[in-house]
Amino acid sequence: MLKVDRINSYYGGAHILKDLSLQVKKHEVVALLGRNGAGKSTTMKSIMGLVPPVSGNISFEGQNISAMDTHLVCQQGIGYVPEDRRIFPDLTVEENLEVGKRSVRDGVTQWAHDDLFDLFPNLAERRNQLGGSLSGGEQQMLTIARTLMGNPSMILLDEPSEGIAPVIVEQLAGVIADLKAQGLAILLSEQNMHFARLVSTQTYIIEQGVIRYEGSFYDLDRKPDIWKKYLAV
Numbered sequence: 001m002l003k004v005d006r007i008n009s010y011y012g013g014a015h016i017l018k019d020l021s022l023q024v025k026k027h028e029v030v031a032l033l034g035r036n037g038a039g040k041s042t043t044m045k046s047i048m049g050l051v052p053p054v055s056g057n058i059s060f061e062g063q064n065i066s067a068m069d070t071h072l073v074c075q076q077g078i079g080y081v082p083e084d085r086r087i088f089p090d091l092t093v094e095e096n097l098e099v100g101k102r103s104v105r106d107g108v109t110q111w112a113h114d115d116l117f118d119l120f121p122n123l124a125e126r127r128n129q130l131g132g133s134l135s136g137g138e139q140q141m142l143t144i145a146r147t148l149m150g151n152p153s154m155i156l157l158d159e160p161s162e163g164i165a166p167v168i169v170e171q172l173a174g175v176i177a178d179l180k181a182q183g184l185a186i187l188l189s190e191q192n193m194h195f196a197r198l199v200s201t202q203t204y205i206i207e208q209g210v211i212r213y214e215g216s217f218y219d220l221d222r223k224p225d226i227w228k229k230y231l232a233v
């Protein structure tokens with residue numbers, strides 16, 4: 001579904017992503033793991049066209065998206081939830097959802113507010129509350145719900161569990177399992193290994209912009225040397 005093939009991305013003269021390749025298949029939840037500053041967010045920004053790669057190729061559902069503007073990447077069916085959430089604090093939950101609305105593409109489930117409120121019961125109770133008055137976890141849920149309003153077939157989640165209470169992290173894991181069951185492909189970056197293990201099967205480990213490991217979580221759990229070298233803090 002998504003194929004990133006040997007991309008190189010820079011901030012000015014700083015070479016951040018180095019021949020980075022990864023794949024996400026349909027109905028798959030893939031975790032991009034790595035320490036602070038490893039290049040996880042830059043990978044997502046490169047896919048979204050926010051930090052366009054200087055070389056390499058990115059394709060989505062067979063179409064080359066490497067040189068596309070961000071709004072066109074979204075139109076292809078990729079939703080993006082950045083690390084800093086960016087809800088509208090002065091709009092209500094319902095209004096925040098409306099902002100995310102996009103036209104529907106063929107063959108893609110259209111999300112209505114009520115479907116989203118079924119998926120996120122916490123938001124249903126707060127539909128008329130201002131975004132800025134929600135807890136961090138509720139804001140994260142709202143950002144994901146708003147992204148779903150764009151009817152994506154794949155979503156990128158940048159450290160979704162960061163700064164969220166453990167009980168909400170467990171709820172978020174349930175939401176991701178539901179989305180996967182509905183056919184969405186998901187690429188998430190994470191430092192919370194408990195959460196990543198709950199939701200994903202396939203993993204990539206990134207260090208200094210280079211993919212150092214690719215494989216299942218099951219195999220990774222049996223490789224303490226890799227775990228210690230690239231993930232232990």
Ligand SMILES: Nc1ncnc2c1ncn2[C@@H]1O[C@H](COP(=O)(O)OP(=O)(O)OP(=O)(O)O)[C@@H](O)[C@H]1O
Pocket residue numbers: 011014016034035036037038039040041042043
């Ligand atoms: N706008 C920027 N300008 C210059 N360098 C940047 C910029 N954003 C990130 N970097 C650098 O690029 C490297 C990769 O950062 P990135 O944010 O992709 O890492 P990350 O794995 O997502 O880490 P974190 O979990 O801390 O967000 C780091 O060395 C970081 O300092």
